[in-house]
Amino acid sequence: MSLIGNFDDIPDNSTSSIMVDQRSLLLVKRTGDLFIYDNRCPHTGESLDPMGGSVASADGLLIQCQRHAAEFVSTTGECVAGPCQGEQLEVVTYTLSRGDIYLD
């Protein structure tokens, strides 16, 4: 298992992307819950955040791809609007131990 960070270091209702073993991951914290996805939009297979910064809505409910504005439910990764509607971000499973986040 790879340690990728600490839960408390991730701001609520925001996203951040990190590289782990040449794999880009998107971390999404929504009202105290953490979701991790491959940072790869189903539309083109490229990252959701080429301009950097958070891609979460202010309430953390949605993630919006910066490339062509596809919208995803932050807690499930389901695309609900835009060019890949009905498709899904790839879920990355993890284990939380004393606040540390380990990829499974």
Ligand code: FES
């Ligand atoms: S690459 Fe994400 S909407 Fe086109």
